Amino acid sequence: MLCWESRKGSDAIRASAPGHGFIEARSDNTECVLIRARRTMLFRLLLLVCMGGSAIAGQLRSVWEFDLGSNSSGVRLEVFDLSFSPDGQQIALVLGPSTDHEFVLLVATRAPQDRQKRFEVNPKRSGIGPYSGGLFLVHPQAANLSLALPEFGLRTRRSARSRMWMDHSSSLAKTAWSVGTRIGFRGSSDGGNRRTEQVRAPSAE
Amino acid sequence: MAVIDARSKSELRRLSDPSFRGRVSFAEKGVAICGITGREWKFRIGCFDVDTGSEIRRTKEFRYAEFRTASRAPRLIVSEYGRISGFIDFTWALGSLHRRTVWDFRTGKEIASWRPKQQLIHGIGGGPPQEQPYAFAISADGEYVAEGGSGMLTLYKIEP
Numbered sequence: 208m209l210c211w212e213s214r215k216g217s218d219a220i221r222a223s224a225p226g227h228g229f230i231e232a233r234s235d236n237t238e239c240v241l242i243r244a245r246r247t248m249l250f251r252l253l254l255l256v257c258m259g260g261s262a263i264a265g266q267l268r269s270v271w272e273f274d275l276g277s278n279s280s281g282v283r284l285e286v287f288d289l290s291f292s293p294d295g296q297q298i299a300l301v302l303g304p305s306t307d308h309e310f311v312l313l314v315a316t317r318a319p320q321d322r323q324k325r326f327e328v329n330p331k332r333s334g335i336g337p338y339s340g341g342l343f344l345v346h347p348q349a350a351n352l353s354l355a356l357p358e359f360g361l362r363t364r365r366s367a368r369s370r371m372w373m374d375h376s377s378s379l380a381k382t383a384w385s386v387g388t389r390i391g392f393r394g395s396s397d398g399g400n401r402r403t404e405q406v407r408a409p410s411a412e
Numbered sequence: 413m414a415v416i417d418a419r420s421k422s423e424l425r426r427l428s429d430p431s432f433r434g435r436v437s438f439a440e441k442g443v444a445i446c447g448i449t450g451r452e453w454k455f456r457i458g459c460f461d462v463d464t465g466s467e468i469r470r471t472k473e474f475r476y477a478e479f480r481t482a483s484r485a486p487r488l489i490v491s492e493y494g495r496i497s498g499f500i501d502f503t504w505a506l507g508s509l510h511r512r513t514v515w516d517f518r519t520g521k522e523i524a525s526w527r528p529k530q531q532l533i534h535g536i537g538g539g540p541p542q543e544q545p546y547a548f549a550i551s552a553d554g555e556y557v558a559e560g561g562s563g564m565l566t567l568y569k570i571e572p
Contacts, residue, residue: 295551
């Protein structure tokens, strides 16, 4: 908005900018012209800056929030990893008060407060920095550790019968599997001596 | 890279190109496969047709990026990181997480973007608590995002 003292000179400005704005007379003996084109440009520029320089129209709308609580010492539970089930009905979380005390929690997507299952296993999913956030996470102290939750499947291809499985020979990714209602994980952190542990989940509700 | 049938353990296909770096993931019902491509500090997420090996689309360049795919939809979430300079040895080091973006690899559109909150993680290497971004997941249909940290779990609907 451009303002100046109300006097004859303003008429020249008014005449030189026809259609670009309107003149507003103010009680303090000034007149203001709002140049719409510049205002629009500034607004767009401001919007782009606020959005980090990209024109992304979408947003995340919060559906619900669920309080996972604290441990006995009042420490808020940290969430190390999470994943949706293939049908979207459940969310699996690896959480705990610290990396040494992780456990697995399944919550129902529709009603997380009503339906939960807790598994007292420590999958050591607390990755560091960019290496976190993958379904098959590797703990820095336990190379080749992987986790598959019941029906949380491996990557499926087209039909449930033809499951696909991939091993791309990376030190950060190894095989994972899912058998019935069992949770299984496998590690080979100590000189190639593989250890396998399986925990049977409670029967389905 | 080999695509292997999980039941028979037989190799179905071998993809010589692209050269992925690190983790790869199926997307869109196994029709596509996505992974990190590029070179150091100039990474892109690329998605490729599993049957033909042809490229579907690549993201723009990132200093560093991690991703998660929606298993039944052509969507993934890219976590974009910055880099910092090491003044002692004059090398680049990984910086903080800048933002997460939902990306559609069929249309190439960025559908939504946000900067995640941070949580304090205890017990890493026996040192003091470290700040880390909230953990997240994208649903198989690519319509929802779950994000968790500091004792809270939140479900979000992605609205284009």
